[in-house]
Amino acid sequence: MRTGLPRQECAITVLGGPTAVIDMGGLRIVTDPTFDEAGPHGYLTKSAGPAVDENGVGPVDLVLVSHEAHPDNLDERGRAFASTAPLVLTGPLAARRLGSPAVGLSPWTVHSVPRADGGGDLTVLAVPAVHGPEDGERDADGNINCEVTGFVLSGHGLPTVYVSGDNASIRVVAEISRRVPDIDTAVLHAGAARVPAKFGGRPLSLNGRGAAAAAAVLGADTVVPAHYDGWAHFSEGLSEIELAFHEAGLTSLLRVTAHGTWVRLTR
Template sequence: MTSTELARRECAATVLGGPTTVVDIGGLRLVSDPTFDEPGPHGYLTKTAGPAIDESALGAVDVVLVSHDQHPDNLDERGRAFAQAAPLVLTGPLSAARLGERAVGLSPWTSHSVPRRDGGGNLTVLAVPAVHGPEDGERDADGNVNCEVTGFVLSGDGLPTVYVSGDNASIRTVTEVSRRVPGISAAVLHAGAARVPAKFEGRPLSMDSRRTAAAAAVLDADVVVPAHYDGWTHFSEGLADLELAFHEAGLSSLLRVTPHGSWVDLRS
């Protein structure tokens, strides 16, 4: 882990480990699903690696995106404190109610505008659905599989349209996002085939590697940044599985993998 301040980029993303991703776009710095705790047990989940970059090295953050707040592999203790200290948190309505006054709850297909720092107007953050488990999984009282999870699409004049999936296991949902938001050119896709034996017969709670490649094809994105595939013991597929799946699908040219904490340009 390094505490050297992370330099700003014009339009790029870097995965810090687990799902945690920094996106610099439109002069803004966004952080999705912050997890900054040290390795160790978190209830029934176990973290095996800390972040590549400490939260203190991120400088001024404009927006924190929280796909869901109920699982520590997407929002751990330090991540929660980091989010609650940010000027703006965008998340689902149920999560927002638990995350304090700076959290704005967005239902699927609603958006929030953030003034850009590059003089280009606003960055639009659109909330999109996600299914955190198998399509036929039992739904809770709010109609969600596992729990409420929110994905996000970032867009603005002169910027690439960027999809951040959150913990979604549903290709049907990716297809709906692609249909309703044409022109997605870059995607941060949560993979790893997360499995918890007690949930849904141990079936994946996030996309496995083949479904991640299929999602890339459905989106017709030019740049795919994988996240959520390492750092926790319940992630059952890693980087090698992702690279093989994209190779077998003939999509290796889309996959952008760099060491955690290193930047990926979001423009093709």
């Protein structure tokens, strides 16, 4: 396990599972923190711990939680980590359950975070996500599986970064692309997560071909895949993602490095 992550000017690293660290605008941002070691989590099983633990991540300015209902996106140590952050942005239902410092954002609403580099604000736009097949049964709150929130990060002089959360819907991706036409980097939760008891075992997140389709629809210059390893219910790994991008002629968009190493972000 790597012991530390020096601050970067504008870069991202995936730590395993859905968890990524994004440094931009002088801020350190962590997405869907999962820091537990391998082991059972109810009906899910974690197969590998993170490349860098919470101590190695160091002080954080903002945590983004796509959803707190499933431990593969917010496990026990991830919850403890988020609770000590200055600010957590998530969906409205998740914010009520998590409590302070969580702030709930409905889709297409914005929260501004002062940047530490003096460049004004980092704008965080909440965007929708569908955690399963489009025709899946909806719960009492109108969500498929549960409430999930994606995020678009932007600011003066910064690249625009889309973090998908556990979204399986290309229709949603198309709507995001229509409303935010200039996405530079897409962090896509892939892995084709499957739970036999849910929706007949159909994918709850993007498979490789879905991720390639999402990249094409978004028109992003850079795609950083996440959420494809570290948990036993992920049915596709990096090789399937790479093959799908190769077959689609989009290999040049993929940026894959060893977990805990940085990918530079550019406009």
